[in-house]
Amino acid sequence: MIIRGDEPEQIRLIKKLYKPGNYFMQGNEAVAYGAIFAGCRFYAGYPITPSSEIAETMARELPKLGGYYLQMEDEIGSIAAMVGASWTGLKVMTATAGPGFSLMQENLGYAVMTETPLVLVDVQRSGPSTGQATKGAQGDFFQARWGTHGDHPIIALSPTSGQDAFWEIIRAFNIAERLRTPVVMLFDGVLAHTRELVKIPDVEEVEITYRKLPQNEEEARLPFGDPHGDGVPPMPLFGHGYFTHVTGSTHKENGLRDVYTPEVHDRLVRRLHRKIEQNRHVYEKYEEYFTDDAEILVVSWGVTARPALGAVLKAREEGIKAGLFVPKTVHPFPGERMRALGKKVRAVLVPEMNLGQMILEVQRYVNDDVLLKGVNKIGGVPLTVNEILREIRGVA
Amino acid sequence: MAKEIYSRYPMVKYLRKEALPTALCPGCGGGTVLNAFANAVDQLRIDPKDLVVVSGIGCSAWIASPYFLADTLHTTHGRAIAFATGVKVGLPDKKVVVISGDGDLASIGGNHLIHAARRNIDITVILVNNMIYGMTGGQVAPTTPFGAKTTTTPYRNIEHPLQISETVAAAGASYVARWTTAHVYQLIESIKKALQVKGFSLVEVVSQCPVQFGRRNRMKEPAEMLRWFLKNSVPISKAKKMSPEELEDKFVIGEFVNRERPEFVSELNKLIDEVQEHFGLKGEDDGV
Ligand SMILES: Cc1ncc(C[n+]2csc(CCOP(=O)(O)OP(=O)(O)O)c2C)c(N)n1
Ligand code: SF4
Numbered sequence A: 001m002i003i004r005g006d007e008p009e010q011i012r013l014i015k016k017l018y019k020p021g022n023y024f025m026q027g028n029e030a031v032a033y034g035a036i037f038a039g040c041r042f043y044a045g046y047p048i049t050p051s052s053e054i055a056e057t058m059a060r061e062l063p064k065l066g067g068y069y070l071q072m073e074d075e076i077g078s079i080a081a082m083v084g085a086s087w088t089g090l091k092v093m094t095a096t097a098g099p100g101f102s103l104m105q106e107n108l109g110y111a112v113m114t115e116t117p118l119v120l121v122d123v124q125r126s127g128p129s130t131g132q133a134t135k136g137a138q139g140d141f142f143q144a145r146w147g148t149h150g151d152h153p154i155i156a157l158s159p160t161s162g163q164d165a166f167w168e169i170i171r172a173f174n175i176a177e178r179l180r181t182p183v184v185m186l187f188d189g190v191l192a193h194t195r196e197l198v199k200i201p202d203v204e205e206v207e208i209t210y211r212k213l214p215q216n217e218e219e220a221r222l223p224f225g226d227p228h229g230d231g232v233p234p235m236p237l238f239g240h241g242y243f244t245h246v247t248g249s250t251h252k253e254n255g256l257r258d259v260y261t262p263e264v265h266d267r268l269v270r271r272l273h274r275k276i277e278q279n280r281h282v283y284e285k286y287e288e289y290f291t292d293d294a295e296i297l298v299v300s301w302g303v304t305a306r307p308a309l310g311a312v313l314k315a316r317e318e319g320i321k322a323g324l325f326v327p328k329t330v331h332p333f334p335g336e337r338m339r340a341l342g343k344k345v346r347a348v349l350v351p352e353m354n355l356g357q358m359i360l361e362v363q364r365y366v367n368d369d370v371l372l373k374g375v376n377k378i379g380g381v382p383l384t385v386n387e388i389l390r391e392i393r394g395v396a
Numbered sequence B: 001m002a003k004e005i006y007s008r009y010p011m012v013k014y015l016r017k018e019a020l021p022t023a024l025c026p027g028c029g030g031g032t033v034l035n036a037f038a039n040a041v042d043q044l045r046i047d048p049k050d051l052v053v054v055s056g057i058g059c060s061a062w063i064a065s066p067y068f069l070a071d072t073l074h075t076t077h078g079r080a081i082a083f084a085t086g087v088k089v090g091l092p093d094k095k096v097v098v099i100s101g102d103g104d105l106a107s108i109g110g111n112h113l114i115h116a117a118r119r120n121i122d123i124t125v126i127l128v129n130n131m132i133y134g135m136t137g138g139q140v141a142p143t144t145p146f147g148a149k150t151t152t153t154p155y156r157n158i159e160h161p162l163q164i165s166e167t168v169a170a171a172g173a174s175y176v177a178r179w180t181t182a183h184v185y186q187l188i189e190s191i192k193k194a195l196q197v198k199g200f201s202l203v204e205v206v207s208q209c210p211v212q213f214g215r216r217n218r219m220k221e222p223a224e225m226l227r228w229f230l231k232n233s234v235p236i237s238k239a240k241k242m243s244p245e246e247l248e249d250k251f252v253i254g255e256f257v258n259r260e261r262p263e264f265v266s267e268l269n270k271l272i273d274e275v276q277e278h279f280g281l282k283g284e285d286d287g288v
Helices: A008-017 A029-040 A052-065 A075-086 A098-114 A141-146 A164-181 A189-193 A262-278 A302-317 A335-344 A358-363 A386-394 B002-008 B010-014 B031-043 B080-090 B102-108 B110-119 B164-171 B184-196 B221-232 B266-280
Strands: A021-026 A040-045 A068-073 A091-096 A119-125 A132-138 A156-157 A181-188 A197-200 A246-248 A286-291 A295-298 A322-327 A330-333 A347-352 A371-376 B051-055 B071-074 B097-100 B123-129 B174-181 B201-206 B233-235 B249-257
Touching: A008 A052, A021 A029, A021 A371, A029 A052, A029 A091, A029 A119, A029 A132, A029 A164, A029 A189, A029 A197, A040 A075, A040 B080, A052 A068, A052 A189, A052 B266, A068 A075, A075 A098, A075 A141, A075 B080, A091 A098, A091 A164, A098 A119, A098 A141, A119 A164, A119 A189, A132 A189, A132 A330, A141 A330, A156 A164, A164 A286, A181 A189, A181 A302, A181 B080, A189 A302, A189 A347, A197 A302, A246 B110, A246 B164, A262 A347, A286 A302, A295 A302, A295 A386, A295 B164, A302 A322, A302 A347, A302 A386, A302 B184, A322 A335, A335 A358, A347 A358, A347 A386, A358 A371, A371 A386, A371 B221, B010 B031, B031 B097, B031 B123, B031 B184, B031 B201, B051 B080, B071 B080, B080 B097, B080 B102, B080 B110, B080 B123, B080 B266, B097 B102, B102 B110, B102 B123, B102 B164, B110 B123, B110 B164, B123 B184, B123 B249, B164 B201, B164 B249, B174 B221, B174 B266, B184 B201, B184 B249
Parallel strands: A040 A068, A040 A091, A091 A119, A119 A181, A156 A181, A246 B071, A295 A322, A295 A347, A347 A371, B051 B071, B051 B097, B097 B123, B123 B201, B174 B201, B233 B249
Antiparallel strands: A021 A197, A119 A132, A156 A330, A286 A322, B174 B249
16 A cells, blocks of 8 residues: 655655755745645645635646646535545645635535545635635634534644745645644735745655554454554555445444444544544644743734734834744644743733634633733735734833 | 345345445335446456445435445535545546435536536446435435425425436536436446446436335335336437427436547546656656
8 A cells, every 4th residue: 555655756756856945936836845745646626816826836746746636626526536535545635715615614524524634725815705805814713623513623734934834734744644634724815925935955854754554454444443542543545455434424443334322423523532632742833932031922823923023023122021922733722832821921912814813712821810912904914013013012 | 034135145245244234215226226236346347346436425325335345435415426536536447436316416416427527537427316305304306307296395396307317418428328227237237338438427327215205206115116217218219209398207218428538537647647758757767
């Protein structure tokens, strides 16, 4: 059994096609190249601004590597095709934006329930509905977390630059493979279309993870068991004679449907949660700046973390003890670290390009005696350093 | 008792025994479809290891998943063909078969159906048209005959049924045939042809749902429904000479198309070859 994209031939192709060095490119292109380095060899999607350059880059590059680009009839079909392809041993990705992300939610839930590795990039744009179709936003924080139905865990990452996106998409694939689960990357229209310096590494410097495959017939017969105690069942790929049955309905360890026994549902859904919870070390990630002695903490994510850092640096120049906390994996939220930081500060500011979403997560972890304030801007234009600095001064 | 029947039934080797007995109602046409499919696989000597069967949601979706012993993917309502598309691209050498209902494949999944036909991807679809939403309790379907009674058309259905085979043939499929569960041998032959065609193939099976359809339309017994199928079936050659009005409540049966067209997955792989050739990416390690 093979996970395609890891053969020596692929290393040779990547080396030949993508010389290490500095490139000037869009965030969307950085995502596509990162995915290729991560071993993605199947892309199914449906065009939508501001994500389309990811599809265009994949359509151009994947055939060179023997990979597949499929433009499906809609987003529902796109994620469905990805699930099918993932069960054949391909690393799969799609990219979309708000309305397309909404359409993908049903089968995102299916991927959670069937433990199918896939990577879904949501290039957030201004909503609700078709909103400002071409403008960036950070309004899908909770769509990533709660967009699909039922009790389900989800992992979502959010990079802060094109360079960061290159590495974070690789991390997204590694997490998806390691934990046999879908991973969402919350990108945004601003970074997607910003051209900046991206350093492409030597492919051999990139650490790649592949999904766990069954070691013997017995493991293959339990595609939804937990033989290793880490909550992650080995994945018996289609086409190898294991006669695997996969269903989005509640199933037993052997894959067969059982929707009548409460214990079966309880056992399955709790394991899906436990798998994500007990493997925090695999995906938890955040960045901190000047948090040691900070009295005012700025908590920000994605595109907004950049002006937020600018504002913190300026505040420091003015003698204000400001610090910055940037969750890079935004779901599950790095709550423990947030709680620890929240204990040391007087005020917490949460700038985001929405009317207040991540602030609700932050609120769960800070005490009432801390001043908590959102810095919110909508309309498609990112927050500036001065807009955030003004708020820092206001609570200093 | 049940165990004895299973051990006497020669096709049992193709079934997932731990999932039996099936959840289908006695007299459901789904059993005939499963039987026909197993016989087609058996006659063609297809190793089930070379099969991936995908289905959506509904009674008909259960025919093959979980009951058929192969890799089986039981997906979300309406999306089976799109899931199967990903499977086929990943496993071009396997036979990828979709078995599901008319509501599943032609209503919510109608878009995937016509686009898969247009793409001409090498998938075989066995569409079980029981003219009703069986699993959800007998609501009107896009295939329900004009004037029929269902739980959501308690007075009568005022919509016209979708002619699935005609639509899929027009969309570009390589092979399309329609039979009823009263035409078992023709059905097996068509499934065999569909499995061997390189391209998108559809076998539509008009099937009885005595429980949700027949009961409300004066055909309580499965046999009454089969007699209705036989009485109202018109071979396609004859149908060509009939007016739309004459055909309104008839079942046109036979082969609608059987033709060669470039197939999607082989075109995709051909394209990849060309691109790799063009960029000098094929062949020997050139020491880079
Ligand atoms: C998105 C979604 N909508 C609705 C349903 C409910 N549902 C389950 S089966 C079904 C209809 C199945 O009809 P058909 O495909 O004709 O199969 P049958 O049961 O008649 O064999 C519906 C509407 C669902 N599961 N998912
Ligand atoms: S409800 Fe109808 S379609 Fe469903 S199993 Fe019963 S007879 Fe078959």
